Amino acid sequence: MDGRVAVGRTGPLLLGEVGEGEWVVGGVGARRLAREYGTPLYIMDEARLRANCRAYVTALRDAYPNSQAVFASKALCCMAVCRLAYDEGMWIDVVSTGEIRTALRAGVPAGALLLHGSNKTAEELTVALEAGVGRIVVDNVHDLDLLDSLTRESRRRADVLLRLTPGIEPHTHKAIVTGGVDSKFGLGIVDGSAREGVRRAMEIPGLRLRGIHCHIGSQVMELRPFEIAAEAMMEFAAWMARDLGVRVEELDLGGGLGIRYLPEDEPPAIRDYVSTLARIVKERAASAGLPLPTLLVEPGRSIVGDAGATLYTVGAVKRITGIRTYVSVDGGMYENPRPALYQARYEAVLAGRLNEPTDQTVTIAGRCCESGDILIWDAVLPEPRSGDLLAVFSTGAYNYAMAGNYNRYPRPPIIFVRDGRARVIVNRETVDDLLAKDVPPA
Numbered sequence: 406m407d408g409r410v411a412v413g414r415t416g417p418l419l420l421g422e423v424g425e426g427e428w429v430v431g432g433v434g435a436r437r438l439a440r441e442y443g444t445p446l447y448i449m450d451e452a453r454l455r456a457n458c459r460a461y462v463t464a465l466r467d468a469y470p471n472s473q474a475v476f477a478s479k480a481l482c483c484m485a486v487c488r489l490a491y492d493e494g495m496w497i498d499v500v501s502t503g504e505i506r507t508a509l510r511a512g513v514p515a516g517a518l519l520l521h522g523s524n525k526t527a528e529e530l531t532v533a534l535e536a537g538v539g540r541i542v543v544d545n546v547h548d549l550d551l552l553d554s555l556t557r558e559s560r561r562r563a564d565v566l567l568r569l570t571p572g573i574e575p576h577t578h579k580a581i582v583t584g585g586v587d588s589k590f591g592l593g594i595v596d597g598s599a600r601e602g603v604r605r606a607m608e609i610p611g612l613r614l615r616g617i618h619c620h621i622g623s624q625v626m627e628l629r630p631f632e633i634a635a636e637a638m639m640e641f642a643a644w645m646a647r648d649l650g651v652r653v654e655e656l657d658l659g660g661g662l663g664i665r666y667l668p669e670d671e672p673p674a675i676r677d678y679v680s681t682l683a684r685i686v687k688e689r690a691a692s693a694g695l696p697l698p699t700l701l702v703e704p705g706r707s708i709v710g711d712a713g714a715t716l717y718t719v720g721a722v723k724r725i726t727g728i729r730t731y732v733s734v735d736g737g738m739y740e741n742p743r744p745a746l747y748q749a750r751y752e753a754v755l756a757g758r759l760n761e762p763t764d765q766t767v768t769i770a771g772r773c774c775e776s777g778d779i780l781i782w783d784a785v786l787p788e789p790r791s792g793d794l795l796a797v798f799s800t801g802a803y804n805y806a807m808a809g810n811y812n813r814y815p816r817p818p819i820i821f822v823r824d825g826r827a828r829v830i831v832n833r834e835t836v837d838d839l840l841a842k843d844v845p846p847a
């Protein structure tokens with residue numbers, strides 16, 4: 406299985422390799438990482454991250470004449486990652502002033518930013534217009550009203566895409582389905598709001614309607630829903646051409662490609678996903694007699710997810726005879742809320758004991774004050790001991806990005822590893838950072 410090493414019953418390692426029983430990632434051993442940077446620690450394998458960006462950029466280049474890959478920075482927004490994605494040829498999808506400023510501070514030009522958001526504020530839109538972001542993706546009529554008045558006042562113009570909801574429901578967790586009819590996102594194709602949105606957008610002098618966008622959901626493990634969405638979008642483009650004489654110059658089909666969290670997961674390959682989208686758009690453009698639009702995709706998870714892992718230290722081990730063993734680590738739902746939020750499942754190894762047989766099924770617990778703070782219900786490991794290092798895989802997406810400070814735990818740092826070297830890209834938060842926001846009592 407593409408060069409990955411088998412480890413006990415748990416199957417192949419999802420990232421890195423085995424060096425004398427120790428987990429080694431980016432050429433750096435887990436023990437050294439723990440010693441130098443402490444735990445919990447978010448680790449990003451820079452080579453895998455770059456390879457994921459390149460997989461999109463080259464697959465698009467090979468399958469389609471004019472295209473642009475866009476990194477959905479919500480999956481992992483920090484300066485180093487935005488800059489890396491841009492350097493690899495991607496634009497950056499941002500949804501807030503915070504994400505806009507992170508990308509700009511990292512040196513990404515405003516023209517390579519694409520602004521999303523289902524409830525953009527006047528302040529965010531003003532920041533975007535003043536910076537000159539490349540595209541604003543209009544989600545609803547409220548966006549159009551705000552942009553109408555803001556572009557008049559500032560005499561600026563904006564290139565916009567309209568976010569449409571094609572009415573597709575892929576099989577993923579209900580909290581991360583976005584493209585169905587009953588969705589808070591976008592202008593519905595089915596109920597006619599999309600048509601109204603196009604007409605309204607064209608009346609606003611400060612807007613240049615460049616095209617249309619959809620995003621059907623996240624962690625989608627099959628290609629069929631993407632095909633159906635692409636077909637629906639091309640049908641809409643044909644209607645725009647026919648009834649309004651408006652050309653869709655750009656078609657953004659969003660993100661959503663799933664990744665491998667468990668060894669048995671089989672997500673479609675990036676190349677197959679991209680070539681499927683490219684094929685549908687080309688076919689439909691030809692049959693409707695439309696010029697080919699520029700094709701955009703907006704992956705987040707499949708750029709950063711499998712390039713990341715989290716390293717923990719085991720503390721308390723509680724054995725309840727005949728029931729379960731709880732193995733507590735020094736992180737938890739404050740730095741990975743996905744198991745608690747989505748019943749997400751992860752794979753783990755004891756990072757210093759990879760050559761030992763995995764003969765125990767244990768429950769990996771976080772340290773937050775809730776019974777629900779369980780990272781993995783059924784990890785298969787060698788008998789864990791206090792002081793062991795535990796690595797959890799595929800944590801690069803929506804972990805740091807969604808981390809919080811429950812129980813006043815400071816967020817872990819992020820490091821890049823590559824060619825035997827490690828470097829900090831986000832510093833460890835400290836309790837003093839948290840206290841700095843408090844106003845001390847008089």
Ligand code: LLP
Nearest residue numbers: 477620623624660661662703704705706803
């Ligand atoms: N484009 C738009 C408009 C989006 O809303 C998203 C993700 C993406 C692109 C990137 O999708 P991806 O390729 O990462 O699937 N917190 C959830 C995932 C929420 C996804 C939100 N939108 C999780 O941890 O599973």
